[in-house]
Amino acid sequence: MDDKAISILLIEDNPDDVRLVREMxxxxEGARFHLECADRLSxxxxxxAADEIDVVLLDLWLPDSQGLDTLGNVLAEAPQLPVVVLTSMDDTATAVKAVRDGAQDYLVKGQVDSNLLARCIQYAIERRRAEEALRRSDEFSRSILDSMNDAVYTISVSDNKILGCNRVFLEQCGLKEEEAIGKKCYEVTHGRSDPCTPPITCPVRATIDGAEHSVSEHVHYRADDEKIYVExxxxxxxxxxxxxIQAVVVSRDVTERRLAEEELEQSFDRLQRMLQGAVNALAAMAEKRDSSTAGHQQGVVHLASAIAExxxxxxxxxxxxQVAGIVHDIGKIYVPAEVLNKSGKLTxxxxxxxxAHPQAGYDILKTVDFPWPVAEIVLQHHERMDxxxxxxxxxxxxxxxxARILAVADVIEAMLSHRPYRPAHSTGEAFEEISRNKGTLYDPEAVDACLKVIMERGFHFR
Incomplete structure (x- = not known):
């Protein structure tokens, strides 16, 4: 928690309970509170709707609303806010239902002292922040999956049901999400009512039977019965x-390659290695989970390309x-969102x-068979000449x-951009940083090229 007073909205119609909460x-100890009160749900x-509130203390029984409907109405109005129920009803079933419905805690009047109330309020806020960070992480992971050109889906090994998928998988199958999720994989991809049997090789079954990774070529059928070849x-x-417990599957449409196999024979091994590397990276991401700053990365790519040219x-x-620039901060997925977005001084x-993020990025990318040293560039982009x-x-x-070029572009873009802990620097300040440290921190040729493309060629970030 920071030093700012925590803004609490107490919705309670009993004046004595309001006074008691205010006194507690x-x-x-340990935090400051600003209390606003309302004696009606309305x-x-x-x-x-009008004020900035950090947390709600809610009595379930009010003149204009009773029971868990009261909680539902508050969460509908402010789903992002943590809500702590503070009621006289000492009922376990109601408490469990309230928490399942979205309350952060359930407190019973008369069983709460000052420090317990304060802790519950603070814990509720922190839990909500953690939930929000996890939500953002999930959204980021989903955006990565949806940006891939391959179909990706996860399958429960216990019942072969599809648990999740990306946009390309739905397009590949010709289905809507609700038509695929929860269905058995062989129903969706093969149009079968029973599991695949030899001579069809099931990659999921091979994985369950002990293969760390399984690669095979299949014939899949779209919802309109169109046949496609997939790896x-x-x-x-x-x-x-x-x-x-699950298998993550990457499916690449190779119909054109299959129909023109002779032309693509030489590229098959490389395609297979790249696909395997993509699965390794995806599996590591699924197990360890995380966010990136896409605008920053695109800016770095744009400037670094101009410097290199x-x-x-x-x-x-x-x-x-360009490829390394796009993923140069991918290692930050292992850094908690609250650290990346922290406005104060880091511990x-x-x-x-x-x-640690360059090493983490290298570890993610090192098995991907890029035709360039992408993992090494990512690992070295915070190294300095001295x-x-x-x-x-x-x-x-x-x-x-x-990596030396990327370092200069990274510093310039970062200084010219706003960060949670500081405002954006001026162009002059950014130029001063790289000019003053040319040859010491930054590659002299890269610095000269950077200044030239910006000052003489009129470079602008897109």
């Missing part, structure tokens, strides 16, 4: 005991820089989490040219 909050909902790669997801790098190397542990960077403390020519 005044005596509570009044409370008006306050929620399917499955990888296990395990629980804490090591038991396989000015320095005379080949189109192939510039393409490698030593939090700063160490941030500094060895003061991280994570390896590399110096000068030991740092890849692509």
């Amino acid at each position: 909050l005044a005596r509570a 009044t409370g909902l008006s306050v929620l 399917v790669c499955a990888s296990p997801i395990r629980d804490e005991s090591g038991r396989i 000015e320095m005379g790098l080949s189109e192939e190397r510039i393409e490698g820089i 030593g542990i939090e700063f160490a989490m941030i500094r 060895g003061s960077g991280y994570p390896q403390g590399l110096r000068g020519s030991d740092i890849l040219v692509e």
Whole structure:
């Protein structure tokens, strides 16, 4: 919790209970509270719509609303706010139902002291923040899946039911999400009513039977009975005991390749390796979970490409820089959202989490068979010419040219952008940073090229 007073809305029609809550909050230690009160649900909902409230203390029995409907009305008006029920009804069933319906806690009047009330309020706020961070993480993971060109879906190994899928899978099958989720995989992809049997090789079954990864080619049928050829790669997801509970499957439409197999023969091995690497990265992401700043990454890519072009790098190397730039902060998915968005000074542990993101990004990408050293560029993009960077403390020519270019573009874009802990710097301040440290922190040629493309070629971030 920060030092700002916690704004509480107490919806309670009993003046004595209002006075008691006010007195308990005044005596509570460790936090400051600002209490607003409403004696009707309708009044409370008006306050929620007009004021910035951190948490709601709610009596379920009010003159204009009774029981759990009261909770439902508050959550409908302010679903993002934590709600703590404070009622005289000491009933376990009601308490459990209230928490299931969305209350953060259920307190009984007469059984609460000052410190307990204060702790419950603070815990409720922190739990809601954690839930919101998890929601954002889920949204980010979903956006990654939906940006892929391959169909991705997860299957329960106990009953072969599809648990989740991305946009491409639905397009590949010609279905809506509600028509695929909960259905058995062989019903959706093969149009069968029973599980696949030899000679059909089931990659999910192979995974369950012990194969760490399984790759095979299949014929799938769309909802309109159109036949498509797909390459399917499955990888296990395990629980804490090591038991396989799900399989993550990547399905790539290879119909054109199958119909023109002779032309694509030479590229098959590489395609298979890239698909395997994508599954490895996806499985690691599913197990460890996380957010990235897409605007920042696109800005870095745009500037780094211009710098590389000015320095005379080949189109192939510039393409490698673009790919590395897009994913250079992918390791931040392992950093808690509250650390990334923290507006105050980072603690030593939090700063160490941030500094670990190049290594985390490398670990995610190292098995992907890119035609460029993408993982190494990501690993080195915070190295500095004098060895003061991280994570390896590399110096000068030991740092890849692509990483040195990315470092300059990263610093410029970051300084010119607003961050939670500071406003954006001016262009002059950004130029001063790289010019003053040219040759010490930043590659001289990259700095000169950066200044030239911005000052002489009129570069602007898109």
